Amino acid sequence: MKRTDLEARIRKRSSRIFETYVSWRRKIQIGFVVFGVVVAGSGEALSNMVPEDYKQYCYAAWVVGLAAAFVGGVVVAFIDDGEPEALSIANEAVSELRAQDAEIDELEAEFTWITHLYAVSQFYRELIEAAFLQGNVSPQVQKSRRAAMLDQLLAEKETLLGVRDERWNFAIYLYNSENGLLECDTCRRPTRAEEEAPHRSWSPGEGHIGLAFQSKRRIIAANTSEPEASALFDAPESKRLESDRALYKSIASIPILLNNEQPVGVLVATTDVERRFSASRDGSGSRDSVEPMRQLASALALLERLHKVSSTGATA
Amino acid sequence: MSRIARTDWPVSDIDKLDQDLGKQVSQLSTGRASANSASEATRIIRERASHMMPPVFAKIRRDRSK
Numbered sequence: 115m116k117r118t119d120l121e122a123r124i125r126k127r128s129s130r131i132f133e134t135y136v137s138w139r140r141k142i143q144i145g146f147v148v149f150g151v152v153v154a155g156s157g158e159a160l161s162n163m164v165p166e167d168y169k170q171y172c173y174a175a176w177v178v179g180l181a182a183a184f185v186g187g188v189v190v191a192f193i194d195d196g197e198p199e200a201l202s203i204a205n206e207a208v209s210e211l212r213a214q215d216a217e218i219d220e221l222e223a224e225f226t227w228i229t230h231l232y233a234v235s236q237f238y239r240e241l242i243e244a245a246f247l248q249g250n251v252s253p254q255v256q257k258s259r260r261a262a263m264l265d266q267l268l269a270e271k272e273t274l275l276g277v278r279d280e281r282w283n284f285a286i287y288l289y290n291s292e293n294g295l296l297e298c299d300t301c302r303r304p305t306r307a308e309e310e311a312p313h314r315s316w317s318p319g320e321g322h323i324g325l326a327f328q329s330k331r332r333i334i335a336a337n338t339s340e341p342e343a344s345a346l347f348d349a350p351e352s353k354r355l356e357s358d359r360a361l362y363k364s365i366a367s368i369p370i371l372l373n374n375e376q377p378v379g380v381l382v383a384t385t386d387v388e389r390r391f392s393a394s395r396d397g398s399g400s401r402d403s404v405e406p407m408r409q410l411a412s413a414l415a416l417l418e419r420l421h422k423v424s425s426t427g428a429t430a
Numbered sequence: 431m432s433r434i435a436r437t438d439w440p441v442s443d444i445d446k447l448d449q450d451l452g453k454q455v456s457q458l459s460t461g462r463a464s465a466n467s468a469s470e471a472t473r474i475i476r477e478r479a480s481h482m483m484p485p486v487f488a489k490i491r492r493d494r495s496k
Contacts, residue, residue: 222487222490225484251460
């Protein structure tokens with residue numbers, strides 16, 4: 115049944131119920147008044163006709179009659195719920211229905227988020243299992259595995275991260291011990307031209323990427339234009355671009371590491387929409403947009419460790 | 431009464447999905463994946479997610495669309 119039909123039905127049904135109620139209320143009111151008048155009148159008339167010993171009963175009837183007439187005429191009038199009240203109550207029922215509907219939608223979104231997150235995690239697990247069984251592979255194959263994992267997160271970016279039609283950027287930076295820089299290994303952006311454009315490399319401690327690597331902790335800024343955030347996360351003057359401020363309004367840099375060891379790199383997500391990534395949930399029921407990236411970073415760390423073990427024969 | 435062969439024993443829907451996902455992932459992990467593998471993996475991931483959704487939401491959606 116359509117929402118509008120349901121609401122119309124509630125209003126119509128509520129109205130009908132109240133019409134019935136009002137009709138009965140009037141009948142009862144008239145009944146009380148008529149009964150009261152008849153009894154009180156009879157009591158009054160009889161009191162002049164009966165012997166003195168019975169007069170007390172007539173007065174009692176008179177009092178009861180007056181009380182009934184009073185209840186019918188005055189008290190019932192005070193509890194009169196007419197048509198406007200009936201409509202008001204029906205509207206309240208409709209509002210409640212809408213609120214419940216919104217709650218169901220929110221619950222559905224929460225469940226969708228959880229189930230998609232779980233399914234994507236299952237993909238990571240399957241890929242790591244396959245990588246474990248395949249043993250040593252070339253760096254190129256390893257790179258394609260990282261890209262495949264990032265691509266699956268991106269395929270679900272709207273559901274998991276809330277990223278829609280905006281200027282987003284997801285990248286895996288790996289630490290190159292030869293030059294001491296964090297270099298872009300895999301990058302995904304809305305257009306191929308943006309992806310293939312040269313990317314900056316970062317020293318540990320430099321910008322939010324270098325800071326996440328050096329401090330081994332997630333760096334998340336909901337709004338980089340806030341003075342506190344820009345002071346911490348802005349790139350050094352020499353590496354800063356004019357477009358940075360407009361493109362990177364919300365950022366998340368997650369170190370790729372196992373057990374608080376030295377990270378192998380950093381998973382980075384940026385967007386030009388403020389508050390897309392936030393360190394804390396705002397309490398309004400929004401999903402944790404950083405958790406899917408944390409899971410990917412953990413899976414990447416494990417994948418890199420397996421590769422290292424299988425290619426060098428080192429112990430895990 | 432006919433006996434069901436061991437190989438014909440029914441496989442659960444979620445196992446089928448996991449087997450299909452495993453095939454795609456296996457190709458992706460070797461670096462020899464076809465162009466279709468990634469999108470096929472995405473489709474299976476979504477189907478797996480839908481499979482795990484509580485049925486009550488599907489019922490609500492059906493009722494609303496009537």
